[in-house]
Amino acid sequence: MPEGKHRTMYYPINEDSARRAKEMNSFSDYRPGSATEEYRHSVDEAAALAERQKARVDPMYHEKIDRLLDTYARKLAENMNEGFAIDARVPSILIAGGSNFPVRKKEKQNAARDRNMDEWRQVQGLLDKIRSTGMGGISADDPRAIAKLESKLASLESTQEKMKAVNAYYCKHKTLDGCPDISEDVIRKLESGMASSWHYEDKPYPSWALSNNNAEIRRVKERIALLTRQKEEGFTGWGFDGGRVEANTADNRLQIFFDEKPDEEARLALKSNGFRWAPSVGAWQRQLNDNAIYAADKLDCIRPLTGESPSELQRRVRVEQQTDVSEPEPIPDKDNVEEVEQDGGMQMY
Structure with a gap:
């Protein structure tokens, strides 16, 4: 121990x-x-x-x-x-x-x-x-990817508001002295930047800084929306002639299991479309997302037994799932409803 x-x-x-x-x-x-x-x-x-x-x-x-x-x-x-x-x-x-x-x-x-x-x-x-650790990008494979992206988004939005507040303070006072949103060290750095030859705008944070940060905010929001949609909608697997495809949400992998080793042509097609052989699970796989489904569309060797493409299969299943959830309660046939007068109102049987 x-x-x-x-x-x-x-x-x-x-x-x-x-x-x-x-x-x-x-x-x-x-x-x-x-x-x-x-x-x-x-x-x-x-x-x-x-x-x-x-x-x-x-x-x-x-x-x-x-x-x-x-x-x-x-x-x-x-x-x-x-x-x-x-x-x-x-x-x-x-x-x-x-x-x-x-x-x-x-x-x-x-x-x-x-x-x-x-x-x-x-x-x-x-x-x-x-x-x-914590310095690079956030992988979709990470089970906490959405939470990390939301934390990153909050930080970016806070930075955006702070830059706007500092610019507004400077616009009003023409100085950063006494600005409540930043420390003295940051004030000195911003003043030094404004005095440099490349700083053309009369404000601490130039327009491009706010624009770039805002673009990153939009990008992170789009990633959150995409991962959230994928998590909510999910993916479905299918059978094909000679094996099956599984949507492994736990490992975030689209996995292809062949009953027998695929021929060389099929293996080359799999590799060229981003699938890699994983001996640990005995499957060809790649990250589970829309791009994986689009890649599967190009592989005739794993075409669903239904005859539709993998992406068509995903859309059909999602529509069926939404229909099952939103389908209203059946309305009784009025011909089988007997109306009797009771207490001045109508009662149905």
């Missing part, structure tokens, strides 16, 4: 293996606990990086950053322990001497060291993932 230190998770380092590795490759004595100390120092630096990144990004990304940090701590421990085990397999020629030196075993050890180094580089790559 890993030990905890604040929010940083440490995993065990095999000190015995580290000591044997030292003895196999050096005349100097092993300092007890030094391997664990080195490991924890690396994890502490990663934890500091994670905290800096969390301070920069929206709180919705904090859990992912913590998971990446824990993965880094675990995989680094595994990599170091494996490295110690490899180093302890065969002694250095300086320790063992040249007589009857196991050259073949040493070659295998060196090959294992190379693989271990490649794994170490992959572990260090997790630090780059921590640095980039």
